[in-house]
Amino acid sequence: MKKQIIMLLTVLGLTSGCSIRPKPIDYGHVGCHYCSMTIVDKQHAAQLVTQKGKVFNFDAIECMMNQLKDEDKSTMALFMVNDFDQPGSLVDGTKATYLISENIPSPMGAYLSAFEQEQAAQNTLDANGGKLYTWTELKKRFKL
Template sequence: MWFQHHKLIFLTLTVVLCNCGEVKPEALTVGEIKCDHCSMSIVDMRFHTQLITYKGKRYHFDAIECADQFIHQKQIKTKQIWVSNYLQANEFIPKENAVIIQTKKIRSPMGGGFAAFKSHEDASPYQN
């Protein structure tokens, strides 16, 4: 009985400590993975969007609009969503901090013209 009680405590502490760290976006190689919504290969990293759920499941998308549609259709409870900075594709911005615009000046993979920027100043040259 004593051993089983300690085993349960150890298991609980392990799970809690593993979930305490900061969750970060994963870096991908071009063409390595497909969009979880439309199944297109993710090749233009300027539009790469990813999310993680509260259960720890990670999803990748080739465009912001794919992520938005996926979340709406599946009614996913997201823990964090990151969007790629259009001007520096290897940099992720938490979606709630990003300036997301829709413009005809940018051709996104799904044709919606959505792009994410760090600031309004960065986005202003691309706005209609």
């Protein structure tokens, strides 16, 4: 019986330790993987999750995009970005709509924000100016 319990705990530990999912960002305490700046902005943060479940946090979407230039993209499982309209809420970056507007500063100066809903991005564009991008267009802009 004792052997079975140890075996069960081992299997549970191995399967739960490598889950591929985003993790909450500890705002104000964790640093950006790319530039080391403390992450405090809940509207512009981003996160990469590898196929092995390792998480990399970024203070700005542009830091994540710059980090991707040096990474094997095939090892990445998730590209997560904060939804500008829902601060602190990570959404799928490959499905988000992006806005570059000089009227909305981001932590590293690229004026880049992400939106889960395209209509929300359009509304923010109408109010602030700028240009909208899809994930594919944003990757081209950052030469990925």
